[in-house]
Amino acid sequence: MKKQLRLDKYLADMGVGTRSEVKVIIKKKRVSVNGQIALKDNVKIDIDNDDVLVDGKKIAYVEYEYFMLNKPAGVVSATTDDINKTVVDLIEDKTKDIFPVGRLDKDTEGLLLLTNDGELAHNLLSPRKHIDKKYYAIINGLVDIEHIEQFKKGLNINDEYTTKEAILEIISTDENEGKSEIYVTIVEGKYHQVKRMFKAICMEVTYLKRVSMGEICLDETLSLGEYRRLTEKEISILKNYNKR
Numbered sequence: 301m302k303k304q305l306r307l308d309k310y311l312a313d314m315g316v317g318t319r320s321e322v323k324v325i326i327k328k329k330r331v332s333v334n335g336q337i338a339l340k341d342n343v344k345i346d347i348d349n350d351d352v353l354v355d356g357k358k359i360a361y362v363e364y365e366y367f368m369l370n371k372p373a374g375v376v377s378a379t380t381d382d383i384n385k386t387v388v389d390l391i392e393d394k395t396k397d398i399f400p401v402g403r404l405d406k407d408t409e410g411l412l413l414l415t416n417d418g419e420l421a422h423n424l425l426s427p428r429k430h431i432d433k434k435y436y437a438i439i440n441g442l443v444d445i446e447h448i449e450q451f452k453k454g455l456n457i458n459d460e461y462t463t464k465e466a467i468l469e470i471i472s473t474d475e476n477e478g479k480s481e482i483y484v485t486i487v488e489g490k491y492h493q494v495k496r497m498f499k500a501i502c503m504e505v506t507y508l509k510r511v512s513m514g515e516i517c518l519d520e521t522l523s524l525g526e527y528r529r530l531t532e533k534e535i536s537i538l539k540n541y542n543k544r
């Protein structure tokens with residue numbers, strides 16, 4: 301279906317100025333649509349096909365924005381918060397009302413996607429889609445092969461709920477320190493899930509970082525708190541999950 305917007309809204313959405321600022325820009329005949337100077341601010345623009353230029357520079361319409369953030373500890377996975385900095389506050393060049401796709405705990409680091417594409421976010425989080433979320437963790441305790449089996453079978457993280465199959469990989473164990481480094485891959489996103497799974501085997505997660513979601517891996521060139529836009533390829537991978 302053809303999506304149309306008023307010219308002033310189109311330009312305001314793309315950050316050219318506020319609605320009243322862009323009306324002035326249009327009045328000054330600085331805007332052209334398909335090669336013709338725009339004379340009215342309410343002219344309808346087909347966002348996929350019309351060619352809009354301001355001072356000769358093309359302004360393409362971007363409906364959705366997609367970011368990957370390397371979330372640092374200390375910021376909350378919310379859009380607003382009275383006390384803490386939020387993950388949305390960290391994305392300085394957003395032009396849309398973006399929100400985080402799911403939550404990481406305040407003390408968890410790593411891969412967090414942010415977008416204004418509600419359908420995509422909903423699908424990525426849907427348990428029916430079974431999208432793997434892989435975490436790196438440091439554990440207080442010595443993780444061994446039997447725990448791998450327990451994670452596979454599912455763990456009772458409260459009286460009623462047993463987790464779905466999870467893949468536990470041991471990276472290293474330190475007998476002197478009584479610590480382990482592991483990867484765990486889960487398909488759900490229950491509240492504090494990884495921490496509660498380790499609690500169920502009487503161990504504590506002392507550091508947690510998400511490294512991937514489906515085929516989207518945390519870009520290791522991003523330092524904590526840094527972000528980048530997703531590539532076209534990454535966006536198309538995510539959109540394919542919608543079709544599953």
Ligand code: URA
Nearest residue numbers: 405408492493494495
């Ligand atoms: N599991 C947790 O316990 N915390 C997170 O932030 C993510 C998964």
